[in-house]
Amino acid sequence: MATSLNGSRTAAIVARAQALFDDLSFTAARAWKDAAPDRKVIGYMPIYVPRELIHAAGFLPLGILGGGDQLEVIHGDAYYQSYICRIPRSTIELGVSGRLDFVDGMLFPSICDVIRNLSGMWKMMFPHVYVRYFDVPQNYRDDIGGNYYVNELAELRHDLGTLRGKPITDEELNRSIAVYNENRRLVRELYAFRAQRPWQVPAAEAYLMVRAGMVLPVEAHSELIGDYLAAAATEERPRRDNCRIVLTGVFCEQPPLNLIKSLELAGCYVVDDDLLLVTRWLTADVSTDGDPLQNLARAFLHQSESTAAKYEPNLKEKGQHLVRAVRRSGAEGVIFACPSFCDPALLERPMLQHVLNDAGIPHIAFKYAENSGQMQPIREQAGTFSDSIKLWSAT
Amino acid sequence: MTTIVTPKGAPAKQVAKDDSMLKQKEMMAAHYDRLTNAPETGDKVASTFVPGNLNELIMCFGLLNNLPEVNAIQSGLRRQSGAYVLEAEKIGHSEDVCTYVKSDIGMMAKGNIGPNGKRLPDPNVLLLSYTGCFTFMKWFELLREQYKCETIMLHTPYMGDGKITRNMIDYMVKQLKEEVIPTLERVSGVKFDIDRLREYLKKSAAAEEDLVRVLQSAKRKPSPIDAYFGGIYYIGPIFGAFRGTDDAIDYYKFLRAEVEERVAAGKGPVTPDGDMEKEKYRLVVEGPPNYTNFRQFWKMFYDEGAVVVASSYTKVGGVYDFGFRHDPANPLETLAEYCLGVYTNRSLPMRIDMLANYINDYEADGLLINSIKSCNSFSAGQLLIMREVEKRTGKPAAFVESDLVDPRYFSAANIKNRLESYFQMIEQKRAGARAAA
Numbered sequence: 001m002a003t004s005l006n007g008s009r010t011a012a013i014v015a016r017a018q019a020l021f022d023d024l025s026f027t028a029a030r031a032w033k034d035a036a037p038d039r040k041v042i043g044y045m046p047i048y049v050p051r052e053l054i055h056a057a058g059f060l061p062l063g064i065l066g067g068g069d070q071l072e073v074i075h076g077d078a079y080y081q082s083y084i085c086r087i088p089r090s091t092i093e094l095g096v097s098g099r100l101d102f103v104d105g106m107l108f109p110s111i112c113d114v115i116r117n118l119s120g121m122w123k124m125m126f127p128h129v130y131v132r133y134f135d136v137p138q139n140y141r142d143d144i145g146g147n148y149y150v151n152e153l154a155e156l157r158h159d160l161g162t163l164r165g166k167p168i169t170d171e172e173l174n175r176s177i178a179v180y181n182e183n184r185r186l187v188r189e190l191y192a193f194r195a196q197r198p199w200q201v202p203a204a205e206a207y208l209m210v211r212a213g214m215v216l217p218v219e220a221h222s223e224l225i226g227d228y229l230a231a232a233a234t235e236e237r238p239r240r241d242n243c244r245i246v247l248t249g250v251f252c253e254q255p256p257l258n259l260i261k262s263l264e265l266a267g268c269y270v271v272d273d274d275l276l277l278v279t280r281w282l283t284a285d286v287s288t289d290g291d292p293l294q295n296l297a298r299a300f301l302h303q304s305e306s307t308a309a310k311y312e313p314n315l316k317e318k319g320q321h322l323v324r325a326v327r328r329s330g331a332e333g334v335i336f337a338c339p340s341f342c343d344p345a346l347l348e349r350p351m352l353q354h355v356l357n358d359a360g361i362p363h364i365a366f367k368y369a370e371n372s373g374q375m376q377p378i379r380e381q382a383g384t385f386s387d388s389i390k391l392w393s394a395t
Numbered sequence: 396m397t398t399i400v401t402p403k404g405a406p407a408k409q410v411a412k413d414d415s416m417l418k419q420k421e422m423m424a425a426h427y428d429r430l431t432n433a434p435e436t437g438d439k440v441a442s443t444f445v446p447g448n449l450n451e452l453i454m455c456f457g458l459l460n461n462l463p464e465v466n467a468i469q470s471g472l473r474r475q476s477g478a479y480v481l482e483a484e485k486i487g488h489s490e491d492v493c494t495y496v497k498s499d500i501g502m503m504a505k506g507n508i509g510p511n512g513k514r515l516p517d518p519n520v521l522l523l524s525y526t527g528c529f530t531f532m533k534w535f536e537l538l539r540e541q542y543k544c545e546t547i548m549l550h551t552p553y554m555g556d557g558k559i560t561r562n563m564i565d566y567m568v569k570q571l572k573e574e575v576i577p578t579l580e581r582v583s584g585v586k587f588d589i590d591r592l593r594e595y596l597k598k599s600a601a602a603e604e605d606l607v608r609v610l611q612s613a614k615r616k617p618s619p620i621d622a623y624f625g626g627i628y629y630i631g632p633i634f635g636a637f638r639g640t641d642d643a644i645d646y647y648k649f650l651r652a653e654v655e656e657r658v659a660a661g662k663g664p665v666t667p668d669g670d671m672e673k674e675k676y677r678l679v680v681e682g683p684p685n686y687t688n689f690r691q692f693w694k695m696f697y698d699e700g701a702v703v704v705a706s707s708y709t710k711v712g713g714v715y716d717f718g719f720r721h722d723p724a725n726p727l728e729t730l731a732e733y734c735l736g737v738y739t740n741r742s743l744p745m746r747i748d749m750l751a752n753y754i755n756d757y758e759a760d761g762l763l764i765n766s767i768k769s770c771n772s773f774s775a776g777q778l779l780i781m782r783e784v785e786k787r788t789g790k791p792a793a794f795v796e797s798d799l800v801d802p803r804y805f806s807a808a809n810i811k812n813r814l815e816s817y818f819q820m821i822e823q824k825r826a827g828a829r830a831a832a
Contacts, residue, residue, distance in 0.1 A: 079778050081796065083491070083768045088775065110553070113529045117776040119555055120743025124779060133555025133742070138525060138532070138548055139570055148552070148566035155562075311525070311532055311548050315539055338489075343771055346489040347496070347533035351540055353487065367491075 017208035056176040063214025087253040105130035173292035195329040198269035247273040253339035267386030271329040308344035319355030336365035431513035442518040447526030447734040451595035451639040456583035460636040467498040469510040471686030471800035494801040526551040527739030567731035593723040595639030600720040605647035613704040617674035619657035621664040623703035634712030675700030682765040685797035705753035710738035762792040793817035
């Protein structure tokens, strides 16, 4: 009886997250904005923006991750050649079709040339919207990259304060940092729980839980994850004879939900991934004492995830984050899933593969687009990978 | 003077070249000899990129400047890049990514033979000037994996808001002072001398002045130069290993005099088939050229009487025509400003302004975009650029697609068709304008 009650509780939480995921009109974010005057919504793209600043202004940070496999791209294709990835064209589609007409600002982080150029396109196409290309340092010394980043943060803080009509104070910012520290802790807890008992937390559910944080206010998102963790922990779910893999390369254009499900159906438990990195980009709590911009900068420089969009100054350290992810999560292999035409993921891939080879970690690779529909080849490839791990890894 | 040159191995075909082109070729050949002789001479080598190329600084340490993009271009022109790209794909590099990178990596895998037929030396240092192109960062990480040599990152912030801020300059100068220069000192064993840098910068500014005069000569009718196909010859020394040298000053003086002679004689540009007879169409071109079929591509223009009067590609290694010159009075700040200002580090609205202004200032008939499959830095957003420039100038624009050094992506018939349609479109516009008048 307890199981079925918990099961229905988990199902209800997942259904809510699924509804948020499916909603390409961003109804929840619109409702949040309409609930009080002077509320504003600031969109952002992958990989990372300091959402604390947006929150401190009293605004809603809204993650924009393209249109997925349910959005028909009509106008967006007219802006891009066939050899450009899919996320910018579906993002343009969201904009041109009016689905983002309630968004007051857009942040385009420094991830690749396509997203970089999209920032300029957005300025041209939506001149009434606040648009900022958000550059981050590739130099990790506090007195060099740190100073630069603090000044960039100060400029963003100033702009958001201007949008609000009142400067953002240190107290507001420190409060927001605390709220996001809590959110990051919960996301990390979710990842740790999944790594421990992946049959209890299917990859698609974990994804939906984290993805909900792209549209919900952070407080509501933290509550959602807390509820899910409590429900999922007590639910009894069958344990499959799956192998355990780390999924990597999926940090920008999102794989279809069906792709994530297919991996598990094919025999691969996803025990770590680089999906939606913004939710756990900073790997430890950010201090809430002192100068909040300095604290955010220090966290970025010294306690943030490694990914293809970041320069790794130390050759020996290159790719070790992936080896550590494998060891930490008890994974038996790595699946590289890279969006077609994704420069960061595809240029990075050979280097990471070399590191995995040296570490004796098996891996496979394939490409996808956010609207990939045919999962059979991926399922076959992942299934074969899983079989090979189970049959041969011991030898 | 225009000289008829018979290329080696192709006796039937003669190619016309200006003296400046021959001089440029000699300079480049001499540089490649310096590079390939480095193991014997003991010279140390710094690999770096064209956009954000800090040649003056590199010379302060007695290092030789090696540019992987230029090596890839040379492989493309020599029809070797196709095999190199395939080699890189064979060892795991995606078919989707930049072919400059794959040509470079394939070339290494096949012995790293330079255009003079000799082996290029391993670099002693990789100076990753991360300017205007994301791929650069990964490219040098890939090279570092191969060479295992010292690598310096110089991060150039992007001009997303269309301006250079104090914060950007300070960040770059601090990187130069505390990371780049100390590492170059360590690698080279040469102490940094800021006065030496000032001297080089003074020479850079002199050459830049003459280059701008040459490029702006295309405002004349007929234009004495082709600012895209010919322009690629002209930018070679200043975008490469010669900026800051007496050789560059001499070359650009010589080139300027040669162009002035053409102006005085009322001549159009020289093409591989001799002087262009009648200028029928004046174009602004956005995007890099294709190098595997460079002459064939050029011929499609000059056969129709089309001359390129301004191009964005000839600004990737520095934008000088709006007044920037290297400033010896502020040596490190000027290097920062140079890196920040290169074409691909400019925001999309800035690029649109620049291209629309070129069309007006050079009285061009329209904009042609050669969209490169390999290069997202250039290509992402070009369809919007095309529409916006058309809207602002009222001049027609056209779009062709090819690749830098991958011969698989050069479809001559397709490109020729589109160009012919485009020239017809210009004619129709002209006829419409005449009728309206």
